[in-house]
Amino acid sequence: MKSTYLTELTKLADSMKIAAKCGLGQSVGNAFKSIVGNFREEIIY
Amino acid sequence: MEQKALTKVGLIFEKIDPKEVLQKAYNMTSNEIIQAMLDSGLKGRGGAGFPTGLKWKYTAAEKEPEKYIVCNADEGEPGTFKDREILDRVSVKVHGGMAIAGKAIGATKGIVYLRGEYRYMLPQIMIELKEFHKMIHTIGFDFNIEYRMGSGAYICGEESALFESIEGKRGEPRNKPPYPTVSGVFGKPTSINNVETLVTAMMIINHGAQKFSQYGTKDSRGSKVFSVSGDTPTPGIFELELGMTVQQFVNEFGDGDTKAVQVGGASGFCVPRKKFAETIIGFEGVPTGGSMKLFNSSRSMYNVLHNYLDFFAEESCGQCTPCRVGCQQLLKGIERLKSMK
Amino acid sequence: MINLTINNQSVSVEPGTTVLAAARKLNINIPTLCNHDDLCVAGNCRVCVVEQTGARTLIAACAMPCSDGMDIHTNTLKVRNARKHVIELLLSEHRSDCTKCYKNQNCELQSLANEFAFGDTIFLDLVEDHNYSIDRSSPSFMKDDSKCIRCQRCVRTCDQLQYISAIAVANKGAHQKISSFHNKPMSHVVCTNCGQCVNRCPTGALVEKTYIDQVWDAIYDPEKHVVVQTAPAVRIALGEDLGYDPGERVTGKMVNALKQLGFDSVLDTDFTADLTIMEEGTELLVRLKKALVDGDKKISLPMFTSCSPGWIKFIEHKYPEFLPNLSTCKSPQQMFGALAKTFYAQKRNLDPSKVVSVSIMPCTAKKFEADRPEMRASGYKDVDYVLTTRELAVMIKQAGIDFKNLSDENYDSIMGDSTGAGVIFGATGGVMEAALRTAYEIVTGREVPFKNLNITPVRGMDGVKEATVKIEGCTEDWKFLEGAELKVAIAHGLVNANKIMDMVRKGEANYHFVEIMACPGGCLGGGGQPIPTNAEIRKNRMKAIYSEDEHMVLRKSHLNPEVIAIYKDFLGKPNSKVSHELLHTHYVERDHF
Numbered sequence: 018m019k020s021t022y023l024t025e026l027t028k029l030a031d032s033m034k035i036a037a038k039c040g041l042g043q044s045v046g047n048a049f050k051s052i053v054g055n056f057r058e059e060i061i062y
Numbered sequence: 063m064e065q066k067a068l069t070k071v072g073l074i075f076e077k078i079d080p081k082e083v084l085q086k087a088y089n090m091t092s093n094e095i096i097q098a099m100l101d102s103g104l105k106g107r108g109g110a111g112f113p114t115g116l117k118w119k120y121t122a123a124e125k126e127p128e129k130y131i132v133c134n135a136d137e138g139e140p141g142t143f144k145d146r147e148i149l150d151r152v153s154v155k156v157h158g159g160m161a162i163a164g165k166a167i168g169a170t171k172g173i174v175y176l177r178g179e180y181r182y183m184l185p186q187i188m189i190e191l192k193e194f195h196k197m198i199h200t201i202g203f204d205f206n207i208e209y210r211m212g213s214g215a216y217i218c219g220e221e222s223a224l225f226e227s228i229e230g231k232r233g234e235p236r237n238k239p240p241y242p243t244v245s246g247v248f249g250k251p252t253s254i255n256n257v258e259t260l261v262t263a264m265m266i267i268n269h270g271a272q273k274f275s276q277y278g279t280k281d282s283r284g285s286k287v288f289s290v291s292g293d294t295p296t297p298g299i300f301e302l303e304l305g306m307t308v309q310q311f312v313n314e315f316g317d318g319d320t321k322a323v324q325v326g327g328a329s330g331f332c333v334p335r336k337k338f339a340e341t342i343i344g345f346e347g348v349p350t351g352g353s354m355k356l357f358n359s360s361r362s363m364y365n366v367l368h369n370y371l372d373f374f375a376e377e378s379c380g381q382c383t384p385c386r387v388g389c390q391q392l393l394k395g396i397e398r399l400k401s402m403k
Numbered sequence: 404m405i406n407l408t409i410n411n412q413s414v415s416v417e418p419g420t421t422v423l424a425a426a427r428k429l430n431i432n433i434p435t436l437c438n439h440d441d442l443c444v445a446g447n448c449r450v451c452v453v454e455q456t457g458a459r460t461l462i463a464a465c466a467m468p469c470s471d472g473m474d475i476h477t478n479t480l481k482v483r484n485a486r487k488h489v490i491e492l493l494l495s496e497h498r499s500d501c502t503k504c505y506k507n508q509n510c511e512l513q514s515l516a517n518e519f520a521f522g523d524t525i526f527l528d529l530v531e532d533h534n535y536s537i538d539r540s541s542p543s544f545m546k547d548d549s550k551c552i553r554c555q556r557c558v559r560t561c562d563q564l565q566y567i568s569a570i571a572v573a574n575k576g577a578h579q580k581i582s583s584f585h586n587k588p589m590s591h592v593v594c595t596n597c598g599q600c601v602n603r604c605p606t607g608a609l610v611e612k613t614y615i616d617q618v619w620d621a622i623y624d625p626e627k628h629v630v631v632q633t634a635p636a637v638r639i640a641l642g643e644d645l646g647y648d649p650g651e652r653v654t655g656k657m658v659n660a661l662k663q664l665g666f667d668s669v670l671d672t673d674f675t676a677d678l679t680i681m682e683e684g685t686e687l688l689v690r691l692k693k694a695l696v697d698g699d700k701k702i703s704l705p706m707f708t709s710c711s712p713g714w715i716k717f718i719e720h721k722y723p724e725f726l727p728n729l730s731t732c733k734s735p736q737q738m739f740g741a742l743a744k745t746f747y748a749q750k751r752n753l754d755p756s757k758v759v760s761v762s763i764m765p766c767t768a769k770k771f772e773a774d775r776p777e778m779r780a781s782g783y784k785d786v787d788y789v790l791t792t793r794e795l796a797v798m799i800k801q802a803g804i805d806f807k808n809l810s811d812e813n814y815d816s817i818m819g820d821s822t823g824a825g826v827i828f829g830a831t832g833g834v835m836e837a838a839l840r841t842a843y844e845i846v847t848g849r850e851v852p853f854k855n856l857n858i859t860p861v862r863g864m865d866g867v868k869e870a871t872v873k874i875e876g877c878t879e880d881w882k883f884l885e886g887a888e889l890k891v892a893i894a895h896g897l898v899n900a901n902k903i904m905d906m907v908r909k910g911e912a913n914y915h916f917v918e919i920m921a922c923p924g925g926c927l928g929g930g931g932q933p934i935p936t937n938a939e940i941r942k943n944r945m946k947a948i949y950s951e952d953e954h955m956v957l958r959k960s961h962l963n964p965e966v967i968a969i970y971k972d973f974l975g976k977p978n979s980k981v982s983h984e985l986l987h988t989h990y991v992e993r994d995h996f
Contacts, residue, residue: 029391039217049371386496386577
């Protein structure tokens, strides 16, 4: 459940990276994905 | 992959005779200046890393007689404070870089967009700018710089939002194309460069492209200034050669218990301990406008992420849907994760 | 020409064409939301993102100019996922109480949601995070931020079409909103109530304030005599909300429908439009005489028309020093209202306190106008309720009337007669044309020298139009005008009005008479007209207006038999004392924020 939800949020971050208007909006996904990707357990628990 | 050892460099803040360097630039043609930038391999120091020589070349190619050099001094990325230091200590080099850029692209007007929080620096800078104008006019430059203040919005560091702000409008990014080299501030061809980029450009004119490009790697030439903060015994400003790994960086600046390094600020990348050794700081690995934030094992990465998302949910300009609403959903999403069973 | 491919189909386009326009050329539909044909490109909703081969990110089709060799794909998985996310995100910040919403079934966000057929969403409802309240301060429209999706169409409309910027973007991030100056109530800011934003809002964030229930209550009240007047531009647009294409004239069906709804008398604003010409035309001639012959320096020229309440409020806010230049004539709606509870009530032997006066208008500003304190000349509120064209369509649907199969009916009498000159009030240039048809004839005794009475120089969609009419062969009374060149100008859309006002303020304009309508195309493009609107739709409505004029037996206001009769029986002559009491008004200076 938690894991599925986090995966969905990551997909949103992917969409933000390619659909946001400017470079800053596109880069929000960087921090999210790299922190979630590397410290998934800290985010979920 | 090409890799360099961690080497401290002292080019940005070195003592020079600015008049001598500017005289040298004045005697060069536009093409010679641009060629020097292209040869040096200098990429923009604000974070995005667009080749400076190309930017100047494109702007120079525009037929419009009125052009602008804009210095992006809206240093707002969390964890960056190098531009403040540069402007504080060597503003003459920033202004010098602008005059050189003006000469290269054919602009007589320069605008520095200074972060609102740095307003306290303005009185001193104004004194230095007056001296600077006197100096370059003696040399023969037809170039003048004015300052415009930001008002605290992160988004105004984005180049087109910055132009809007200078023009007195709400700081919101524009659609691209057209790019600033074609239509920038006031709709005129504009080269917008970071504070450090301009200083580096002046340094390249001083020492030659060779001296600069001997530093760094194929994709990340030269040295750059880092803002080191977080769990480190030695926070501060350091000019380092590009091409080191995060591991080398952590060895130098870490507190012995570094768990992750956030490279490039809130909009950058988080490198975990297990990837320190394989990750190069630079455009081939993790690019950075200078922000290096170290976290030791006492830090909760949830809190780190929460802090960044909170920042973005606040600082998104709100114009486009993915950023305005997406940031809120990510922030509330991770909060929800905490409360989910 | 630029060559590119979209979904593997080749297309050639002019330089500067957007990817969206190129796709439309190929009949490939790319959904949009913030995009509007009347407004500049925004590129901010991101619903129209498409994939360009080789590009790092998706691109917004509405904002991206085509370039040679582009390879665009509009329906890849990447595009679908991003687009679905964007729409879901918009829905998450939008109060989706669709079944209760005034815009239900006429909402672009709802249509998009429908197309993408969402089931459950993972996104959290963000509406509750905000302390939203609905701004009901304007009598014309409501602003509900909880339904706003920040597409900024309204902001661009108010700025680019109307040169007002009563609303703008405020704050950033999660707190970003469309706000008035310091978040003041809309009734307290420079807003003209023109409703152009309402006409372009894709959701229910900006809607007219509706008085449908009050009108039903009046109709069902046996004590009340309910008269209804219909503005010229309603008859050529109402059909759009009832199954017709833009440009269909439905005058007879509309009259029939109004009778079936239960109005006691169905009358025509065109009658008071004709009356306006008599009053305003006379006022102009008197001003010209005082200024040109008597040399009276106090006379303000040019004289501006005063039919458009959006324009009136604009000049009250932005150019108050020119209020003396406004014709003192009330608008046709308000002349009608003042007469309904005096002349009409007397004629019909009615107690004016029992007369309820309703008007059907293409306009939201008319609701404000009816509420103005100056508009109580009859001793009562002259016009009780103003409904837009859209609201009338709603009432017709509510009553279960099969509109398309209605027979044509005629207006009732006493203030139901009209001429073609009254009808063309609905199009930009129409008031000018109607005034010239009459004034020229008063002064010279001959018809205006234009073929078939069609004064074409004042017609059409140019933002600012100018014309000069040489006056020759004056009758004895008007000899002082012999050989004079009457210089007139016409503007529609307040951005164009501002251009004229700017010239007038700088002393660069030497007009005698200027017609200004607040909305693009004139009333036919009013804020109360059916949604959507664009240049093509307005063009079709304009054709219909002039066709309505051509089909009228009488086409000059001074020939309207009821107008002739009302002067004989009641008013005396144009600009008489009674006229001044009932049909003329004054204006107030307003703040400029």
